[in-house]
Amino acid sequence: MITLAQAPFDPGALLTAFCAGRDETGAVASFVGLARAEGGSASILELEAYPGFTESAIEAFAVEAAGRFGLQDWRIVHRVGKIAPGEAVVFVTTAAKHRRAAFEACDFLMDWLKSRAPFWKKEHGPAGARWIEPTAQDRTDAQRWDV
Amino acid sequence: MITLAQAPFDPGALLTAFCAGRDETGAVASFVGLARAEGGSASILELEAYPGFTESAIEAFAVEAAGRFGLQDWRIVHRVGKIAPGEAVVFVTTAAKHRRAAFEACDFLMDWLKSRAPFWKKEHGPAGARWIEPTAQDRTDAQRWDV
Amino acid sequence: MARVLLFGRLADQAGWREREVEAASLAALRASIAHDDAALARALEGPGVQVAVDKALVRGEAVLAAATEVAFLPPMSGG
């Protein structure tokens, strides 16, 4: 399931809920992306989604990833709106029988979410606001998975 | 920090505490290993540690890993004693500026913990109890990191 | 009537994010926007801008039924 969150959320509470009642899982990998202060140069991150379209695109991609890696389950929460340094931007968690699949699927989902998911990102800093494009590192990370 | 836990623990609460107050972190990867029921064949997992020795070995390994991957921080909690299916066996989390380091360090720590850390593992099932050795997959996973 | 949605830098440039426009096709919609704001119409045809009609990406021309939602999506940045 994918949820877009307008307000700050607690990744730990999501992890607790995701781990509950799993007696055949073995491995739960997760990732939390936090907004960085960058020493004060980026005081606020703003993320815009296209409600309905953004969730559908993420859902479709995650369902495909779940098949590719043999996941038992997954959960994604992505923040939208204005995000302060230290707040969670994204939480991704994956459940599998063994850890290799759980780790790789989580890594794979993050690479895509960070570089290709339908969000538009603006940084508000002391010098004003600017729209951000994916970094070269984000593109390289995502391309690791291309066949 | 490494802690051996005698009683069930909540990985989500640990993740919440670990993420708190990080405004220059960017990436927190984590992994939860859960005891599997294996369809009833392994009803109880028992882990023995050598208190003092086990924590020192894990601490030394994690400090080396933190340097190798440029981690900002890490936290490991490992259960000992008798563990029921669905309970957390291990929680590992890593903090870094960017996600590649956080993911790789978490994966690296888990490979070592699962194959080489000073624990002795016994499975209690319907057919009695037996001591477990690392699996071939565990050895292969750990060897991925050997230079 | 189509409901037009702009995202990211396109909304900043236009000064609006959502507007009703009378148009029976994408071409007519672009012409109507160009009539009001030629620079915006050019930006909507710029490199990497994708168009979604009722939340599905379309390429090239499209007929617009009544109460259709048309979104102009600049290059996505990821989250």
Add this chain to the structure above:
Amino acid sequence: MARVLLFGRLADQAGWREREVEAASLAALRASIAHDDAALARALEGPGVQVAVDKALVRGEAVLAAATEVAFLPPMSGG
């Protein structure tokens, strides 16, 4: 007096996990254990069994000071 600790299958085999043994060296300790339980002494020298003196791994022989902790560690399984 050395405090001897056994782990994993070694403790199961011995039927004890911890015992005080009078010995001034590792060799004397092994001999004392062999006197009580020859099969256990052989297992303690078996493949992959490591020895820790005061929580530090040692290879080969070691002198044991008073109140030393000697642990016999079968192959570690990981967690």
